[in-house]
Amino acid sequence: MGNLFIASLIDGLLIGFVYGIAAMGLSLIWGVMNVINLAHAPIMALAMFGVYLLFTSLNMNPYIALILIALIGLIGGVIIYYVAIHRVLSAPPLSTLLATYAVNMIMIGLGTATFSTTPRNVNFTLGSIGSGDLTVQGTRLVAAIVATVVTGALYFFLYRTRPGKNIRAVANNRAAAELMGIPSSRVLALSFGLGTLLAAVAGGLIATFFPFTILAGNAYQLKSFVIVVLGGLGNPIGSLLGGLILGVMEGVIPIFMPNSWVPVLEFILFVIILLVRPTGLFGAKK
Amino acid sequence: MKQLKSIGLWVSLLAVAALGIGPIANHSASLRETIYIIMQVIVLAASLNILLGFTGYVSFGHIVFFGLGGYVGLYLINAQDWPLWSAALAGGLASGLLAFLLGKAILRLRGAYFALATIGINEAVRAFTNNFDPFGGPIGMTLNFKVYNSYGGAANALWMAYYAVFAIALLAVVLNFVVKNSKFGLGLMAIREDEGAAEVMGVITPNAKTWAFVLSAILPGIVGTLFFFKNGHIEPGDAFRLDYSIEMLVIVMLGGQGSVLGPILGAAGYEGLRNYLLTSPLFKNIQLSVAGALLLVIVLFIPAGAVGWLRRRVPIFGKVLA
Amino acid sequence: MTVLLSVQGLTKQFGGLQALTQITFDLPQGQILGLIGPNGAGKTTLFNVINGVYHPEVGRIIFRDKDVTGMKSYDLAHMGMARTHQIVRPLNELTVRENVMVGACFGRENHNLGKAAGIADEVLGFVGLDSRADQMAGSLNVAQKKRLEMARALAAHPYLLLLDEVLAGLNPSEIDGMVQTVRKIREQGITIIMIEHLMKAMMNVSDRIIVLDYGEQIADGTPHEIANNPRVIEAYLGDSSLANQLLEEE
Numbered sequence: 020m021g022n023l024f025i026a027s028l029i030d031g032l033l034i035g036f037v038y039g040i041a042a043m044g045l046s047l048i049w050g051v052m053n054v055i056n057l058a059h060a061p062i063m064a065l066a067m068f069g070v071y072l073l074f075t076s077l078n079m080n081p082y083i084a085l086i087l088i089a090l091i092g093l094i095g096g097v098i099i100y101y102v103a104i105h106r107v108l109s110a111p112p113l114s115t116l117l118a119t120y121a122v123n124m125i126m127i128g129l130g131t132a133t134f135s136t137t138p139r140n141v142n143f144t145l146g147s148i149g150s151g152d153l154t155v156q157g158t159r160l161v162a163a164i165v166a167t168v169v170t171g172a173l174y175f176f177l178y179r180t181r182p183g184k185n186i187r188a189v190a191n192n193r194a195a196a197e198l199m200g201i202p203s204s205r206v207l208a209l210s211f212g213l214g215t216l217l218a219a220v221a222g223g224l225i226a227t228f229f230p231f232t233i234l235a236g237n238a239y240q241l242k243s244f245v246i247v248v249l250g251g252l253g254n255p256i257g258s259l260l261g262g263l264i265l266g267v268m269e270g271v272i273p274i275f276m277p278n279s280w281v282p283v284l285e286f287i288l289f290v291i292i293l294l295v296r297p298t299g300l301f302g303a304k305k
Numbered sequence: 306m307k308q309l310k311s312i313g314l315w316v317s318l319l320a321v322a323a324l325g326i327g328p329i330a331n332h333s334a335s336l337r338e339t340i341y342i343i344m345q346v347i348v349l350a351a352s353l354n355i356l357l358g359f360t361g362y363v364s365f366g367h368i369v370f371f372g373l374g375g376y377v378g379l380y381l382i383n384a385q386d387w388p389l390w391s392a393a394l395a396g397g398l399a400s401g402l403l404a405f406l407l408g409k410a411i412l413r414l415r416g417a418y419f420a421l422a423t424i425g426i427n428e429a430v431r432a433f434t435n436n437f438d439p440f441g442g443p444i445g446m447t448l449n450f451k452v453y454n455s456y457g458g459a460a461n462a463l464w465m466a467y468y469a470v471f472a473i474a475l476l477a478v479v480l481n482f483v484v485k486n487s488k489f490g491l492g493l494m495a496i497r498e499d500e501g502a503a504e505v506m507g508v509i510t511p512n513a514k515t516w517a518f519v520l521s522a523i524l525p526g527i528v529g530t531l532f533f534f535k536n537g538h539i540e541p542g543d544a545f546r547l548d549y550s551i552e553m554l555v556i557v558m559l560g561g562q563g564s565v566l567g568p569i570l571g572a573a574g575y576e577g578l579r580n581y582l583l584t585s586p587l588f589k590n591i592q593l594s595v596a597g598a599l600l601l602v603i604v605l606f607i608p609a610g611a612v613g614w615l616r617r618r619v620p621i622f623g624k625v626l627a
Numbered sequence: 628m629t630v631l632l633s634v635q636g637l638t639k640q641f642g643g644l645q646a647l648t649q650i651t652f653d654l655p656q657g658q659i660l661g662l663i664g665p666n667g668a669g670k671t672t673l674f675n676v677i678n679g680v681y682h683p684e685v686g687r688i689i690f691r692d693k694d695v696t697g698m699k700s701y702d703l704a705h706m707g708m709a710r711t712h713q714i715v716r717p718l719n720e721l722t723v724r725e726n727v728m729v730g731a732c733f734g735r736e737n738h739n740l741g742k743a744a745g746i747a748d749e750v751l752g753f754v755g756l757d758s759r760a761d762q763m764a765g766s767l768n769v770a771q772k773k774r775l776e777m778a779r780a781l782a783a784h785p786y787l788l789l790l791d792e793v794l795a796g797l798n799p800s801e802i803d804g805m806v807q808t809v810r811k812i813r814e815q816g817i818t819i820i821m822i823e824h825l826m827k828a829m830m831n832v833s834d835r836i837i838v839l840d841y842g843e844q845i846a847d848g849t850p851h852e853i854a855n856n857p858r859v860i861e862a863y864l865g866d867s868s869l870a871n872q873l874l875e876e877e
């Protein structure tokens with residue numbers, strides 16, 4: 020029991036890092052421009068397929084592939100921003116929801132036509148560490164490390180570089196930032212791109228240890244919603260902590276009750292947090 | 306002005322009636338199935354319109370009321386031998402009750418927070434149903450085929466369900482019109498425009514919002530029972546489909562939110578387009594993408610929806626289209 | 628004279644900021660009370676507390692002999708309190724008439740739609756917006772929106788009307804029109820508290836003035852007393868020449 024508990028805890032924590040950066044992408048976009056990105060799911064799914072294709076057809080190492088996918092994610096996000104978001108940014112909130120949902124439909128439609136909905140998996144392993152009950156898959160460990168590095172890089176970018184500081188300024192007060200001469204639409208496009216980059220990296224990492232279909236992103240998008248609310252909408256570091264909490268819940272709860280109760284508890288927690296602490300567990304109290 | 310407004314109601318009712326008569330005149334079962342879905346969508350979209358269009362609250366998980374109604378109704382028919390009509394009514398009331406219980410709590414949340422909460426509730430209910438044995442857990446419930454016998458056989462039962470959904474679609478349109486032109490509706494629209502200002506003017510916002518939520522939940526519950534009775538089977542994945550929920554938002558938006566005719570135009574337009582794309586050899590593989598691209602074009606360029614566009618283009622519609 | 632509103636020791640904080648400290652006054656029925664003070668002195672906050680938008684930490688509000696501290700704004704609206712907003716809040720996608728009907732339907736008298744439409748037309752005539760009744764409220768200009776705010780509040784047939792800078796941003800002739808309107812409202816027996824920056828208009832129209840500075844009530848008296856109060860001159864007016872100017876204008 021002790022070993023099983025620790026193993027589940029570690030598994031949960033490791034996957035939690037990956038959940039965390041997926042949610043961070045959603046949270047960053049929300050924080051900067053108050054948009055709930057409903058295209059989050061297909062971006063994650065397409066990133067999974069991207070890693071899969073590069074690995075199976077070009078024999079590329081999945082982690083090299085991930086770098087390429089991250090870049091495509093960034094560029095794709097910027098394009099999505101200019102095509103679908105920019106025009107409706109100051110329209111009522113429903114407009115941006117529908118715009119991102121339209122992007123979702125387009126991507127899922129094309130993805131389904133190309134890849135069908137049969138499950139795939141990246142046949143890649145890094146072995147495992149430990150022994151007996153206490154083993155950890157190498158791919159999961161590396162995924163957690165990559166996620167941590169990405170988070171660190173994001174923070175360095177947001178707090179130490181000029182474009183990053185611009186993003187924070189625009190998130191804080193777009194009108195004031197514009198008065199200061201910050202080109203807000205370019206900054207917004209970059210933020211959206213970073214958000215999709217994070218989603219793409221998370222998707223690519225998940226592909227290295229879980230099977231997936233083109234629709235697999237939906238479940239992760241829902242998890243991202245839960246995490247974002249746990250950590251506070253618009254608070255990226257909170258998202259990482261929220262991801263860890265969700266990961267641990269998913270790792271540990273099945274020891275005590277059937278696996279299928281996990282989402283019940285997750286979503287009840289989600290609604291309760293929204294009601295009692297809408298700024299998230301780690302956000303400032305109102 | 307009054308007469309012009311009620312012309313809008315008659316236009317809307319006629320539109321629904323014209324759609325609904327087709328299968329009855331042709332005795333065509335396949336056309337009936339197509340129109341059935343459109344009628345159902347009209348009911349769901351018009352119900353959502355009360356909350357979204359009149360009150361300004363974006364409910365993403367509204368499908369929870371459809372699914373819950375379906376489950377409650379089917380359970381009562383199957384396990385308790387209730388007749389369809391009372392079961393459907395009970396399904397509607399169960400949904401209304403859920404909305405009432407949730408209303409005061411989650412309607413305090415605004416904008417995206419409310420939208421997220423409704424997603425959470427739909428997913429929580431779906432996940433719970435997955436574990437709830439009386440409702441069959443993940444396998445769901447299959448209607449005992451013999452049930453159809455008491456309605457003159459399966460073929461007859463399907464026609465009956467069709468007549469019922471047709472009638473409820475007409476009812477949903479009337480309900481939209483009555484709410485929109487009532488004092489209650491004026492309070493809701495005041496909330497939509499500026500909730501704080503509405504409160505200062507004396508609108509008891511928590512109550513008004515809760516009743517709008519309840520009203521928008523009952524008919525989806527009833528058509529939920531009808532649909533899964535017709536379908537013969539219900540399971541969590543079919544009952545609480547989040548993407549179906551979002552489709553309803555799209556439809557209300559396409560037609561024009563806050564108008565009575567909007568959900569009808571949206572439902573007919575969206576479903577018509579989908580059927581065309583699904584059967585067209587050119588588009589059938591990428592029908593979702595084409596629909597998405599069209600949606601994007603509409604959101605970007607015609608944000609007021611079809612009714613808003615017509616009102617602006619053809620002045621007389623401005624007065625007539627309710 | 629009966630006291631319509633009694634404010635007793637109101638204190639309101641936002642985080643560490645002391646927005647209102649120990650505000651106390653009685654307002655007899657039928658008076659016009661002016662509320663003045665520099666920007667950020669807490670005038671609008673005081674309205675929001677009286678009006679139930681915020682709840683005070685300390686103190687009580689008695690309205691028509693009833694303790695209404697902590698009540699919601701809609702409860703107060705039903706009891707006969709109405710207000711306008713400094714930054715106008717029109718219900719943009721409703722017509723001007725519908726905007727005013729909201730006030731009549733949900734305010735003190737709780738009318739049905741038909742009756743409310745009648746009251747709306749009457750009040751719109753009174754504030755001079757009758758020709759705009761069928762227009763969307765969002766299409767009005769600022770001066771018209773200010774009148775709309777006023778019309779909505781009046782349609783509730785309130786006992787107490789809180790006017791938050793209804794003159795700000797208006798040109799001189801619009802100001803004269805609005806001042807006339809305020810006087811006419813008082814003649815109908817409605818008690819008024821008004822916030823204003825325009826000293827001349829304020830001195831003219833108020834029966835009594837309260838001065839706020841940094842959330843504290845630093846003076847309370849007739850316009851003449853206020854203009855001669857050294858604390859007011861020091862804290863609010865800054866230099867005495869301004870005060871003299873005020874007196875001359877009076």
